[in-house]
Amino acid sequence: MGHVRAFGRMLIQFRGEWFPVWIAAVRVGDLPRVHTFINGLERDLAAVTACLTLPGSSGVVEGHVNRIKMMKRHMCGRVDFRLLRKRVRLAS
Known part of the structure; x- marks a missing residue:
């Protein structure tokens, strides 16, 4: 549950620089569903990092x-x- 909260904190605080560290921490654990989520995010890493870094809305x-x-x-x-x-x- 801590990984999910950390991801939420990254979203709210626009901390894209924490993203690679968060991925590494989640990969160490045994959370297959979160690993699947990460695999999806890594397909477009630049867009996810921009989303976590830049304030903006559509x-x-x-x-x-x-x-x-x-x-x-x-x-x-x-x-x-x-x-x-x-x-x-x-x-x-």
């Missing part, structure tokens, strides 16, 4: 995508791109 973009998807759902699938585009512009 929340605004995700909000716009969600709003457009809701508009499309409200139109019950009877929408082509031109009509959806017009509706998004009118709503802005």
